[in-house]
Amino acid sequence: MYPIPFNRPYVTGKEWEHIQAALAQGKLSSNGKYTQKCQHFFESRFGFKKTFLTHSCTQALEMAALLLNLGPEDEVILPSYSYVSTANAFALRGCRLVFADSRPDYPGIDEAKIENLISSRTRALVLVHYGGVACHMEPILDLCKKYGLFLIEDAAAALDGYYLAKDGDALPLGSMGDFATFSFHETKNISCGEGGLLVVNNPSFFKEADLVWNRGTNRSEFEMGHVLSYEWVRLGSAFAPSEITAAWLWSQLENLAIIQEKRAAVWNWYQANLKEILATFFGQKPVIPLYARQNYNTYYLVMEHIQDRDALIDFLKSRGILSVSHYRCLHQSPYFKNRYQGKPLLQAEKYQERLLRLPVFADLDVKSLENSLLS
Template identity: 80%
Template sequence: MYSIPFNQPYVTRNEWVYVQDALAQGRLSSNGKYTHKCQQFFESTFGFRKTFLAHSCTQALEMAALLLNLGPEDEVILPSYAYVSTANAFALRGCRLVFADSRPDYPGIDETEIERLISSRTRAIVLVHYGGVACNMDPILDLCKRYNLFLIEDAAAALDGYYLSKEGDARPLGSMGDFATFSFHETKNISCGEGGLLVVNNPSFFQEADWVWNRGTNRSDFDKGNRSSYEWVHLGSAFAPSEIAAAWLWAQLENLAVIQKKRAVVWHWYQTHLKEVLPSFSGQLPVIPTFARQNFNTFYLLMDQRRDREDLIAYLKSKEVLSVFHYRCLHLSPYFRDKYQGKPLVEAEKYQDRLLRLPVFADLDVNRLEKKLLS
């Protein structure tokens, strides 16, 4: 049992109020009052063009792959240091996965490595804004334009994170790709237990995305009174979550600024005081690139050696503080390693072996944490 868990979902106390209101509306299935409120929030707050709530970020990625009609003749470039959902969505369509390395200073995809991986079969680039910190978007957007490629932002942990463009404006993560996906898993800043969002910024896909989200039917036209019935017009599935999940999510979104402020306190405490309370450990503090405005999702240390990470995990456990490492490289996974034919991805493997994540959640009492570490 840990006195300081790795994560603890934040509760605003309005969640049950809205769930009960959803029940009073007489509709607990998908696409009701709270679904609309959440989707309108994302579109008006962050400028996302069209949004669709989903059961998970995994499903949102699968929707994007389906909308692009990707198949075995297509290649998709993506980071190896990423969660398995990032790859699965495209592997399920039969795509050839082309893995890219991470940046030396930060776990996001190395934008300078992408162009050499582009071939005549490349259809899309998928990037991951690791821990809510932006990838270097201007060079990637330029590559997509020059080679006519689609861009998918896997922004699972990046809600309310921003990219500072070369023009000097702050662009919300998820607003720049043809598609973007977000997670509302309990480990994320905003949570409904399990949940996700597909963002469609490319107008060419607005209609098809609606069909896919509605199980492949033109149900939306029927709901608007434009048809006497609805029918099967496209491949699709049951991607939309229930109103219970949407109502819970709405309570969280109403408190986004409060949650972010609380998480920022924890993150900055680590950045300022961690070396004082862990003087014998020599891990590097996280790097936030100058082009990124982070959202305080993740705080990590980059240890000098894998053994150092194991020692620190054990030490923190003795203090009743739970710390965890993160992804295993996808190109080295049991499923894919026999298929991988590229060069060693040195930086990605560095993060696999040496990165350690520390607890960050809105209700974490840093004074209590400090006492635990100094005891």
Template identity: 60%
Template sequence: MLPIPFNSPFSTGNEWQYIQDACKEGKLAADGKYTQKCQQFFEKRYGFGKAYLTHSCTQALEMAALLMDLKPGDEVILPSYTYVSTANAFALRGCKIVFVDSRPDYPGMNEIQLEPLINDKTKAIVAVHYGGIACNMDWLTEITKKHNLFLIEDAAAAIDSYYIGADKKPKPLGSFGHFATFSFHETKNISCGEGGLLVVNHDNFIEKADEVWNRGTNKKAFISGQRKKYEWVGLGSAFAPSEITAAWLWAQLEEMDSIQKSRAKIWNWHQSNLPYLLAHFDLDWMNIPVHSIQNFHLFYGLAKSLKQRDKLLKHLKQKGILAVFHYQSLHASPYILSLIGQGQRQHLIQADKYSERLIRFPLYAGLDTEILKSLMTS
């Protein structure tokens, strides 16, 4: 391993204690004490509707697609510059994926390009809060209400991020959409190795969400005495993770504030020092829009070209520092081109710019910036 890896999963010290406690409880399958603790944490801290732990953010998106009862031929609009799971969840339902470009000032979706893409087949817009940086939620809320569309927030990297709207009051990401999804992958601020969360913000979806989360059964209603039989009532899957995963996650959530404080310190160090330490590469540095209170998930710079990006990545690796590029635009992916043909490739200039030029620098709780500086100046 390099002296400075791109990511190093953080442990609070209580993870194993809570896993052992879960074992003593005698329930290691889903929906035990620690699952409830984690779900209630999000509902109480952020005012979310109903929270459901999942094995991953990918599964949370797939669960949302089931809840919306999307059909083959329905259209879903989402940014090209995102992780493949954002599209896969809806492609698996037979939906047509319609890609929108990124903004020129940061990698989030360009909201002003959305409305011309909407037609009678459009069912949903997926807002991806890239790197924990908020999309323009006033704009998105207005558009989805106007056209009677579902709004899904892919907040995979946006735990503890906020949007400042026209009323000037910060509101947590994940509280705007009909549905919102979060990731607890090992690269995220709060991690349990692999894990996710679906937020359901509209009460009329909760009964169905209970069924989908429980493999398409009325298990919850049966346990509570509302149903006499435990039956298969619709489509669903094994979305709920084990208590082992939930126990690990709970240890992280307990220490969220200290984890965020550590990440903020490192992010601010990057902002103050990397432009000076890498001045000879002449990068354009990360921009945070005024409507966003970010969560210090990532720190990036933009090279002037693909060639310059690769030169810098090689330079850093030779010094023992692993920096990485990020998403490859989905509109130009082999899978999409196999469906539409090479000649039909969209030209989404901004998404391609970020695919070719964006560089992510190491950022994790506990990163030793003194060692990082020493390696960079050696």
């Protein structure tokens, strides 16, 4: 155990109260009072068109792939510098994965490198809002419109992040794609241990998404009295989490502003003080583009060389602070590297070798952090 771990889940103190309230309702399976409260919160707060709680962001991505009816004849463009779930959801459908490089200034997908990857078989583009920082959305949306591609925002770490459009609007991340997915894993700003959300912004998929979420049945129509029994009508699965999970999540959502304020204080302390404290160990600070309003999920440094990164990890360990690297490039993974036929993805490979994440969590005491660094 490290005195300062990489992450510690935030507990509001109201979680058990809500779980007991769910129990008192006499329903702990999926789609009860707390599931509906959470889904309504996302739709009303962020303007998401229709939402579905899931067990994980992984499952939300798998739902999106299933709803698009993707298969072996289809290509999906996605960033290499991402978690494996981004790829698995489409690999499970037999799709051909086409990996894109990251930007040189920050780890989001390089919008300038996408168009050359599009072919007649391309059906969807998946982007990742890395660490809660927006991709450059207007050029990406233009490409999707030009080539008729479905857009999936993998916003796993991006809840309460925004894209600042040219017209001045602040657009919530997850509100611009046909689909978007979020994670409520314990490392995320809002957490219920494991959990996720599928956002469906394209109205043509509303009904189908409900069927898929209900194991491929027309259960919702049955519960509304529109049919006499519910039946298997298409492929689906048990994507919906229990009311226990939703009740815990609701406590977090009630405290979203407090959690964000606490995380912002930690992030901003790093940004203001770290260079002076670390001195020769310091690398490049995070870049937040002018078109992004971040959500304080991740603080990272990009070191000059992998040896510098490893030296900083060791230095922080000696001070009782756990820091970690991040993704391994998917195109170079043991599973995929023999199938990859594209060009080297130099920026993604740079972040793979040189990016280091520092602890960011709501209850991190920056005074203790400073004392540990100076000890």
